[in-house]
Amino acid sequence: MSDVAEAARGSHRRRGVLAVLSVLGLLVLVGWLAVSWITPHPYSGTVLQAPEAAPSMDGLVLDDGSEVDLTAFEGQLLLVYFGYMSCPDVCPTTLSMAASARRALGDDADRVRLLMISVDPERDSLDALGDYVRSFDDSFVAATGDLGTLDRVAAQYGIFFGRGEELGDEYAVDHTATLMGIDTEGHLRIVWPAALELDRLVADMRELL
Amino acid sequence: MTPSGLGEDLLGANTVDPVGDPLAAHHAIGANDVGGSAGHIASRIGDRRPLDVEGVTDELSLSELNGSRHDPLNLVSGVAFGDGHRSGVFDSARIDTVDHIGADDPFTVDEAVSGQAAHGETSRAQRDQDDDGNSESSQQRTHVTNGSDDWRIPRWAKVLIVGLVVVFAAAMVFAFAQPIQVLPRIRLAPGYALVNDAGDSVTSEDARGAITLYTFVPADCGGDCADVHRTMSEVANRVTDGIDLGGAEFRAVTMVMNTDSDGAALMRADASDASGVWLAVDGADLNNVVGLGFSRPTDPAFFTPGFAIVDGWGMIRGEYRYSTLADDADKLVRHIDLLGSELRNDHGFASFVYEAAHAFQCYP
Numbered sequence: 001m002s003d004v005a006e007a008a009r010g011s012h013r014r015r016g017v018l019a020v021l022s023v024l025g026l027l028v029l030v031g032w033l034a035v036s037w038i039t040p041h042p043y044s045g046t047v048l049q050a051p052e053a054a055p056s057m058d059g060l061v062l063d064d065g066s067e068v069d070l071t072a073f074e075g076q077l078l079l080v081y082f083g084y085m086s087c088p089d090v091c092p093t094t095l096s097m098a099a100s101a102r103r104a105l106g107d108d109a110d111r112v113r114l115l116m117i118s119v120d121p122e123r124d125s126l127d128a129l130g131d132y133v134r135s136f137d138d139s140f141v142a143a144t145g146d147l148g149t150l151d152r153v154a155a156q157y158g159i160f161f162g163r164g165e166e167l168g169d170e171y172a173v174d175h176t177a178t179l180m181g182i183d184t185e186g187h188l189r190i191v192w193p194a195a196l197e198l199d200r201l202v203a204d205m206r207e208l209l
Numbered sequence: 210m211t212p213s214g215l216g217e218d219l220l221g222a223n224t225v226d227p228v229g230d231p232l233a234a235h236h237a238i239g240a241n242d243v244g245g246s247a248g249h250i251a252s253r254i255g256d257r258r259p260l261d262v263e264g265v266t267d268e269l270s271l272s273e274l275n276g277s278r279h280d281p282l283n284l285v286s287g288v289a290f291g292d293g294h295r296s297g298v299f300d301s302a303r304i305d306t307v308d309h310i311g312a313d314d315p316f317t318v319d320e321a322v323s324g325q326a327a328h329g330e331t332s333r334a335q336r337d338q339d340d341d342g343n344s345e346s347s348q349q350r351t352h353v354t355n356g357s358d359d360w361r362i363p364r365w366a367k368v369l370i371v372g373l374v375v376v377f378a379a380a381m382v383f384a385f386a387q388p389i390q391v392l393p394r395i396r397l398a399p400g401y402a403l404v405n406d407a408g409d410s411v412t413s414e415d416a417r418g419a420i421t422l423y424t425f426v427p428a429d430c431g432g433d434c435a436d437v438h439r440t441m442s443e444v445a446n447r448v449t450d451g452i453d454l455g456g457a458e459f460r461a462v463t464m465v466m467n468t469d470s471d472g473a474a475l476m477r478a479d480a481s482d483a484s485g486v487w488l489a490v491d492g493a494d495l496n497n498v499v500g501l502g503f504s505r506p507t508d509p510a511f512f513t514p515g516f517a518i519v520d521g522w523g524m525i526r527g528e529y530r531y532s533t534l535a536d537d538a539d540k541l542v543r544h545i546d547l548l549g550s551e552l553r554n555d556h557g558f559a560s561f562v563y564e565a566a567h568a569f570q571c572y573p
Contacts, residue, residue: 016361020362020363020366023370024366024369024370027369027370027373027374028369028373030373030377031373031376031377034376034377034380042561042564046394046522046524047394047567048394048395048396048397048524049393049394049395049567049570050393050394050395052396055501148493151493151494151497152493152496152497152501154400155399155400155401155494155497155498155501155502156397156399156497156501156502157397157400158397158398158399158400158413158523159400160400160401160402160412160413160414161400161402162402162410162412174412174414176400176413176414176523178523188396188397191397191522191523191524193522
C-alpha cells in the first residue's frame with residue numbers, strides 16, 4: 001500500500017511540476033513577446049514616427065521615358081537616392097551598398113527597388129542614367145527632370161543640391177547624400193545617413209519589408 | 210510504538226511534541242510502517258507545531274471533531290509523534306483515515322484509505338496487546354490532517370514569476386505614465402540653398418548636426434513681427450545659456466519671405482531683437498521650402514506667427530503654427546530641452562529607452 005500511496009503522491013507531484021512548468025513557459029513566452037514588442041528595432045537611420053505619404057515626384061521622368069509614378073512601386077520597398085553620374089565617391093559607394101544589401105535579402109530581393117534621381121540634368125541623359133544605375137543592379141531605375149522640378153521634389157525630400165566646385169570644364173554638384181526608404185504602402189519611413197553599414201542596412205530593410 | 214520498515218527515525222528525536230493524552234495518541238496510531246514522504250513530513254514537522262492526533266472511536270460524534278480548536282496538521286502521510294520514542298513515521302495507507310482537521314474545517318474522510326481500516330485495526334490491536342498487555346477492542350480511527358497535494362512551487366520558480374510580472378508591470382507603467390517624453394519625428398525638413406542678409410550662401414547642410422529653430426516672416430512685417438523676433442532672441446539666449454544639447458549647436462534661422470538679401474538685411478536692422486541667421490526666400494524657393502517644405506502660408510495676407518524645430522538629422526521635430534495662451538518662448542525652450550535630453554542619451558541602454566518613448570508616443 002505504501003507503493004500505492006507513493007505512486008499517488010508521485011503522480012500528484014508530476015502533475016504539479018508540469019503545471020508549474022507550463023505556467024512558467026507561458027509567462028516566459030508572454031514576457032518575451034512583451035519585450036520584443038517594447039524594444040524597437042535599432043534602425044541605423046532616422047525613422048519617421050508618423051509616416052506620411054511620400055512627397056509626389058510629379059514632373060520627373062524615368063530612364064524609360066515614362067513619368068515617375070510612386071504608386072507603381074507600392075508593395076515594394078523603394079530606396080530613393082539623389083545623386084549624379086559624375087559623382088566621384090559617395091554616389092557609387094551608396095549605390096553599390098544598396099545593391100549588395102538587396103542581394104543579401106535573398107528571396108525578398110524582388111520586393112526592393114532603387115530609384116536614383118539625378119540632380120545634374122545638364123550632363124545626365126536618361127539613357128546614360130539607365131545604363132549607369134543598372135551597372136549596379138538590374139532592378140535599379142533612374143529619373144531626372146528640369147531644374148525647377150528637381151528643386152521642388154528635392155526640397156520635399158530634405159535634399160539640397162547646387163553647383164559646386166568648378167574643375168576646369170567640369171564641375172561638382174554638392175548634394176545631400178542621404179538614402180531614403182519609402183515603405184510598401186508608399187509612406188516615407190526612414191532616412192539613412194551617407195555612411196552605411198551593410199549588415200545594418202540589410203536588417204533595416206528586412207524590418208521594413 | 211516503534212517505527213518499523215526502514216527502521217529509521219526520519220524526524221529527529223526532538224522534532225515532535227505530542228499533544229493531548231499520550232494514551233489517546235497511542236491509540237490513534239493505525240499503523241507503524243515507515244513510509245511516505247520524509248521530506249514533506251519533515252517540512253511540516255519542522256514548523257514545530259504540536260501534532261494533534263485525535264483518537265476517535267465510533268462513539269465520538271463528528272461535532273466533537275469539528276469543534277476541535279487544534280491547529281491543522283495538514284499532513285499527507287504519516288503521523289509523527291511518540292509514545293516515549295519522541296518520533297516515528299507511519300504509512301498513511303495504513304492509517305484508517307487521512308483527514309484535515311482545523312479549527313473550522315469540516316470533518317472529511319479519505320475514502321481511498323478507509324478500506325484499510327480492518328487491517329490497521331488488527332495490527333493495532335495486536336501491538337496494543339503486545340506493548341501494553343492490554344487489548345484495545347474499540348474501533349478507533351486515526352484522524353490526521355489530510356494535506357493538500359504535496360507539491361509546491363519551487364522558490365526559483367516563484368522568483369522567476371515575480372520577475373516577469375515586474376517586467377511586464379514596468380512596461381505598462383512606462384507606456385502610461387510616460388516618465389520620458391520626446392519630440393516626435395514628424396517629417397523631413399526641406400533642403401535649401403538660400404542667401405543670408407550678408408549675401409552669402411547658406412544651405413540646409415550647414416544646419417546638419419545642429420538643432421535649428423525656424424521662423425517665417427513676410428518682408429515689411431514691421432510691428433506685427435516684433436513678438437516673433439523677441440521670441441527668437443529669448444529662446445536663443447536661454448538655450449545657449451541654460452540647456453545642454455549634448456554637444457550639438459543651436460541655430461536660430463529667420464526666413465524672410467518675398468525679398469532678396471538686401472531686404473533681409475533691412476528687416477534685420479529694423480528688428481529690435483535680431484539674432485541668428487536671416488535668410489531671404491523668394492521665387493521658387495518660397496514655394497518649395499516654406500510652402501511645401503515647412504507647410505507655411507507664403508501669402509503675406511495669411512501670415513501668422515509660427516515656428517519649427519529641426520534636429521541635426523534634418524527632421525522636423527516640432528511645428529508651432531498658432532499662438533497659444535502659453536508663452537511661446539517657454540514652450541519652445543521646454544521642447545528644445547526635451548530634444549537635448551534625447552541627444553545626451555543617444556547611446557547605450559538609454560538610447561533604447563528613448564526609442565521606446567518614441568514607440569509609445571510619449572510626446573508632450
